[in-house]
Amino acid sequence: MDPDRVLEGLDPEQTQAARALRGPVCILAGAGTGKTRAITHRIAHAVASGVVSEQQILAVTFTARAAGEMRGRLRGLGAPRVQARTFHSAALRQLSFFWPQVVGGPQPTLIESKIQAVSRAANSVGVQPDRTGLRDLASEIEWAKVTQVRPTDYERTTTKQGRQTPLPAAEVARVFEAYEELRREHNLLDFESMLELTAGMITEYPAIAQRVRDQYRYFVVDEFQDVNPLQKLLLDAWLGDRDDLCVVGDPSQTIYSFAGATPGYLTGFGARYPHATVVELVRDYRSTPQVVRVANHVIAQARGTTSAKHLTLRAQRPDGPDPMYKEYDDEPAEATGVARQIAVMLEGGTPAGEIAVLVRTNSQSAAYEQALSDEGVPFTVRGTARFFERPEIKKAVHTLRGARHEVAGEESEPLVATVRQLLGPLGLTEAAPEGRQARERWESLSALAQLAEDMAATAGARGRPATMADFVDELDTRMATEHAPGFEGVTIASLHSAKGLEWDAVFLVGLTEGMMPIIYAETDEQVEEERRLFYVGVTRARESLSMSWSLSRSPGGRRTRKPSRFLDGLRPASPSTSSRRADRRKGGVSRCRVCGTSLSDAAERKLGRCLDCPSSYDEALLERLRDWRRTSAQDQKVPAYVIFTDATLQAIAEQEPSSVAQLSAVSGVGAVKLDRYGEAVLALVAGAEAADVVADGAGPGADVEESTHE
Structure with a gap:
């Protein structure tokens, strides 16, 4: 194929990227800017120009779908023999090929899910989490392995980082170590070990390194902002001391840090390779100018390590709706x-x-x-899975159906209390648990409990209480129609x-x-x-x-x-906001307790005064309140503002309530918070020290909505 024909149809920046045939090359590609088009045309242009043969190229991406799309485009560009694979697919292929001469004997069994092995490992060290806890443990072990944290270093590392762990760090470390021992004993291979073994094989065996590097001389890595330390270890092993590497990514789309990904390899590419060619793709072919303006505004407010690398997109499509x-x-x-x-x-x-x-x-x-x-x-x-197809919801519905017959005709407890009591053993604790999987399960059960609350409120407005039978009938209807x-x-x-x-x-x-x-x-x-x-x-x-x-x-x-x-x-500005303020004024105007002016701003109403009016409060009291809030938040493992916001604490310090009635009049102190924290707050106002006052130890639970959105 004529090399110049491969470049037809590319915009100036895509053409610049495609003409940069030798690495290192860094393509910073914003959303919708045609990055796949740029890198596939670059590969095809390199082949057509005789720079590299198809068989010596390895294009790496993160999903089988993306790899398949890349292979399809390359076929259409006359380069069908280019290898486009995921990290795991490429590593498995190499490890399987070299296993007989490196290790010998039967090849390990690849496990796609760690749950069963983690369960056996946990039982062997006396830890018995439920199914959700096992998923969180498996995810945590994956995080540790991709970030190259060993079992012996796990507790120290997570403590230093302040990382939330699904179980106490010492217990996770014990399960992690037992899991690795079990895996080696039974010749099991997980995805992380597969990458690590492949990298180690190339690093430790010069003959294998030579064969791999003779095979692959030209590397392209897509979504480079999502690379984790273990994947980077394997990539470095493939490269050796060469630099024929093209990376593509967008720091503004880094959303997997919780799983070990780091944008640092992308943002630091220029520092590692000072002679690198850097190309920015900013012409957005996906979205209208109206959508692009929103995107640019959102990312322009970014702070931190990726903010300096954000790209300002330029819309290429005609105008659309606002x-x-x-x-x-x-x-x-x-x-x-x-x-x-x-x-x-x-x-x-x-x-x-x-x-x-x-x-x-x-x-x-x-x-x-x-x-x-x-x-x-x-x-x-x-x-x-759809809501009613999730395992925790299926089990919950089964439990509620059984309870329908048990409580029929003798329902003394309100529906909401009964539902929460039944869902408690299934994982609906008052406060959200640690661990991503456990939290998602808790959120699903919370949504089910919320449905009961909504139904009870609607039935109450009609003059009759909702029953368990009503609730189960509603669930059956929803399951049938969804x-x-x-x-x-x-x-x-x-x-x-x-x-x-x-x-x-x-x-x-x-x-x-x-x-x-x-x-x-x-x-x-x-x-x-x-x-x-x-x-x-x-x-x-x-x-x-x-x-x-x-x-x-x-x-x-x-x-x-x-x-x-x-x-x-x-x-x-929301018209509904103005109308709500007008409605509030009709029901009673809030006035500044200093100058008497009507208050409309939310912060002013919370404080009970104009923001520019002089305030008088006991600074020692405010400090005691903040100390107490900090300790309570740490004990309950929630952000401090979930207890009370700064504005609410300042309002308490200014108004110095001495009774439950006076405290309840402070904006931001609802009924739930009054019940949970009222006694402690009044004690602090009366002069008690923060260290001597303990709030209700229950988590934020039912009043998360109220506390989060004050």
């Missing part, structure tokens, strides 16, 4: 509103397969599954599972503080990763982008939630 920002009173109203908008889009001719609803956590999908079903809209759930027809439908997906995909219309939902960023994002680095996750969601949209949030969890609940900070500077 992004929509919609505020709802509660979560069910938000789900219903989104489903109705989608139904209208379908009637207007938008294919269902070109619409996506993106959620932050899997537990949020239940409301949208139901709302779409109610509207008769077909849907599919990507990246996780199954979508067996054809293409609207996609419901988590933001993480949406990476690499795109749709004509995207609905980003649940955009409140505590959900985006998620409440568990406590450090600046974790908040910035949440920002990048939001950026990924925004850049999935080609034409239509809708962003929404709700002010309360359930109908009639306190409307105290705040829209996500990531929407600051984007969303217009």
Whole structure:
């Protein structure tokens, strides 16, 4: 093939990347800028120019789908024999080939899931977590192995990093060590060991290193911002002392740090290779200018190590509709509103397969599954099982059905209390547990309990209490109607599972503080990763982008939630906000206790005075309150603001309430917090020292909504 013909149709920056035939090359590619097109044309151009033969190229990516797409494009460009593989596929191929001469004997058995082996290892050291705990242990062991943390170093490393562990670090270390011993004893190979053994084989055996490096002389690594230390170890082994390496990635799309990925290899590429060619792809061919403006605004606010490398995208498509920002009173109203908008889009001719609803956590999908079903809209759930197909929900429904007959005719407990009591042994603790898998299970069960609360509230408004039989009937109805027809439908997906995909219309939902960023994002680095996750969601949209949030969890609940900070500077002033302020004034005007002026700003209303009016408070009291809050947050393993926000503490210090009635009048002190923390706060106001006051040790549980969104 004529080398110049391979370059036809590329834009100037893509052409620059394709002409950089010798490494090191770093391509910083923004969302929708045609990075796959650039790297496949670069490979085909190198082959057509005689720089390298097809068989000597190894293109590495992270998913089999991406590798398959790359191979298909290369075939179309006249380079069908180029190897495009995942790290694991390439490593397994090499390890299997060289195993007889390096080790000999039977090859190890590859285990795709660690659960069974981790369970045996845990039992051998006297640790017996439940199924969810086992999944969290397996994930934690994977993190340790990809970040090259050994069992003997695990406790010290996680303590130094302040990492939250699914079990006490010492117990995780014991299970980790037992797992590695069991794996070696039974000749088992997990994915991490496969990469490590392949890298070790190349490093320790010069003859094998020579054969591998003779075979592969030209490397391309896609999604380089997602590389972890173990993958980097293998890549360095493949390269040796050569630098014919092209890496492609976008620091602004780093969203897997929790699994060991680090953007440092991408952002530090120029420091490692000062002579590298660096190309920036910024022409966005995916999204309209309106969507691109939102994306640029979001990422321009980034802080931290990746912020200096963010790319400003330049839209190449014609204008489209302005992004929509919609505020709802509660979560069910938000789900219903989104489903109705989608139904209208379908009637207007938008294919269902070109619409996506993106959620932050899997537990949020239940409301949208139901709302779409109610509207008769077909849907599919990507990246996780549908709500009623999840193992914990199946077990919960089975338990509730059994209880229906036991309590029939003698229901003395309210429905909500009964449901929470029944779900408790299945994992619905008052506070969210540690560990990602355990937390996702807890969130699913919480969503089920919330459904009971919503049903009880609706029935109460109609004048009769909801029964367990009513609740089970409702569950059966929802399970029967949530199954979508067996054809293409609207996609419901988590933001993480949406990476690499795109749709004509995207609905980003649940955009409140505590959900985006998620409440568990406590450090600046974790908040910035949440920002990048939001950026990924925004850049999935080609034409239509809708962003929404709700002010309360359930109908009639306190409307105290705040829209996500990531929407600051984007969303217009909300007419509904003005009307709510007017409604509040009709019911009683809040006035400054210093000058008497009417207060409308939320912060002023919380403090009970104008922000610029002089304040008088006991500084020692405020310090005692902060010390107590810090200790309580550490004990309960929650962010400090979940106990009380700074504004609420200052309001308490200024008003110095001496009774329960006076404390309850302070904005930000709801009924749940009054019950949980009231005695401790009043003791502090009366002069007690923080060290002598202990709050209720229960976690935030039921009042997470209230505390997170003050």
